Amino acid sequence: MPIITSIPRNERRQMKKAIQKTRDKNYARRLTALLMLHEGSTVSHVSRTLHCSRSSVNRWVNWLTLYGLEGLKSLPAGRPAIWNLAPLLSVISFLLQHSPQHLGYLRSRWSLELITLKINEILNISLSQSTLYRYFCRAGIVWRRAAPTLKLPDPEYDEKMAKISEALSNASGEHPVLYEDEVDINL
Structure with a gap:
């Protein structure tokens, strides 16, 4: 049979x-x-x-x-995803509509590290950068590398530079001029 x-x-x-x-x-x-x-x-x-x-x-x-x-047919390898990241899409799109400077950061562009930090802060979760990276790849979100950050111009820059120039011109052996990071050196 x-x-x-x-x-x-x-x-x-x-x-x-x-x-x-x-x-x-x-x-x-x-x-x-x-x-x-x-x-x-x-x-x-x-x-x-x-x-x-x-x-x-x-x-x-x-x-x-x-x-x-x-x-x-064989099942796919690995364990299934634990996080359902679809609800994050609205938060991510909100963040991407604004620059990090609008939220008080110095950067002009979002980085993966900064978006992860902000999402964890807003939603009170512990999402890692690698998880967010995989989600971006799966969702088809494309990004560029973050540009170097330039500090905002200091309004008191000229006054500070004048004081530094004056201190350097009056420097002597008895009254040396030290930078802040040299203050703890024992002379």
Whole structure:
């Protein structure tokens, strides 16, 4: 008594073509096992030939019966995504409509680090830069590298430079001029 129901000719042809073209060799192995069973091989012979257990062959027959050829395809590798980042799209679009300078930062463009920091601050979550990077790639969001930041001009710059010039002109051995980062040096 055959373990597998009769497979129509066009479906067998489709299976043979899939075996040749697929890059997923486990899928090809499952299809080969089912074709061997259809040709009259026993489950034990198929399992010995393909180096798999009899229970695996029986499971593949069950998958074919329940789901058809689609049920034999391999699942994607890795674990599924935990974060559902679709709700973040509105927050990200809001942030991208404004420059970081509108929100009190010195930068003229958004960087991945700055967007992550701002999203974590707004939504009180702990989203990493790599997660946001993967989401941007998946969502098709394109960005450029952040430009170097220029400080805003200091309104008291001229006064400060005048004081520094005066201090340097009056410098002597008794009254040396030191920069702030040199103050802790023991002379």
